[in-house]
Amino acid sequence: MDLATRERAPHPEAPAAPYARVKQFLKEGLSHGRWAPGALMPSEAELVARFGVSRMTVTRALRELLAEGLVTRVQGVGTFAAHLSKVSSTLTIRDLHDEIAERGHRHHAEVHTARQERASAELALQLGLNSGDAVFHTLIVHFENGVPLQCEDRYVNPACAPDYLSVDFTQTTPTHYLLQVAPLWEAQFSIEASQASAQEARLLRIGLGEPCLVLVRRTMSRGVPITLARLVHPGSRYQIDGQFKP
Amino acid sequence: MDLATRERAPHPEAPAAPYARVKQFLKEGLSHGRWAPGALMPSEAELVARFGVSRMTVTRALRELLAEGLVTRVQGVGTFAAHLSKVSSTLTIRDLHDEIAERGHRHHAEVHTARQERASAELALQLGLNSGDAVFHTLIVHFENGVPLQCEDRYVNPACAPDYLSVDFTQTTPTHYLLQVAPLWEAQFSIEASQASAQEARLLRIGLGEPCLVLVRRTMSRGVPITLARLVHPGSRYQIDGQFKP
DNA sequence: CAGTGGTCTAGACCACTGA
């Protein structure tokens, strides 16, 4: 190998690590349209030759681009610029207590329901139980600086969190407690806008029929459903923010 | 190395690749609470010894867990189980035409506005222009099987898409066209619930004040703002779905 | 068959941390 080509980068903007330089070269080419979606990109061998690095280094750069969805790879054929027909964003759903605390505000919770019930047929299906089995049910309203922010209607699979009902939910949020019980989550969710029901409007102290942002989330851990939650927020007081970075 | 330890896995559920086996071992330990959040996990050297693989293989497994946010690593100190205080989900925002077509339904669009305007101070700020500069503005209503689904109010930076206004938006959606012009996106968005304005209610053929799911999205490419869009959907006809897998 | 990507090994040098 020619050591003269291994000069120290004088530009601070150039990434130091060789794998990062290869990755940036490809990423910039993609963003400038050098390879149209679906087009064949340089092979690993070509990149090895061009950058004078080993194949493992090139492989790492390409594998990270693959993980980011920027390229598709086919064994025996080549690496192709991905078709970016969709924009996927990272949506972070945080524990509400942390979110409020981070804004420097006060959080408190009112517990309206915390009891064991019998699962309806529909609920049993969602939680992997049989109709009529015991489920835990909590209905809690969360406040930010004294203003109602979220009405949290939640059902919990007792098998996953047998002590759930003994938790003091004025001190610990259900989300926080359940994250301790089952740390690794898999979730499905939907976000919709709907009018507040009579009960929701009363608990959130908003007008009947005011628009609410409703997040319904079902959470599983190790393939077992843990909890089903319906989180209702006054549209005027809550929004979800996120971003996407390639 | 002891070759006897390299038996073929008789269980089909065990991943074949050594790096995948290491990764799965760590992932399962995390999901079973073997390492509590913040706890020290095995070092690379320990994993090398335990699995009888080379360090590069262990490194790959750990790097992927790092990318997935399941561990944190500190040089000179060790690898730790991450604090999973937030649940982050992948939210995929698709081209509405594709989304409707995939449901086997008919999509069509009504173009209500498509013209050049002068940017207000606020809009100029968002698009990286000067107040009074030219911007392109479109207002388009999208229909699924003849029912209004989305009111798309969009401003576009002319520098990024000079031909924007010559596109026939009854045939091509702005999203589809802009993805061709600038393939690599970076976006910020917010999702909120609000009441339909008089104009929105009329265009979407819903009652005044009905709840709507509103997605505001600002898109950049190569650091340059491309477009700012406000997408208003009748709450009764549209929801956003997503999922999170660790 | 040559070319492609998927994965692995057995070393190496380094920066960093904390005792």
Added chain:
DNA sequence: CAGTGGTCTAGACCACTGA
């Protein structure tokens, strides 16, 4: 100082695809 992670090299064997 020993232990940690961050990165790299120069090979290797393999499965797969398409001419």
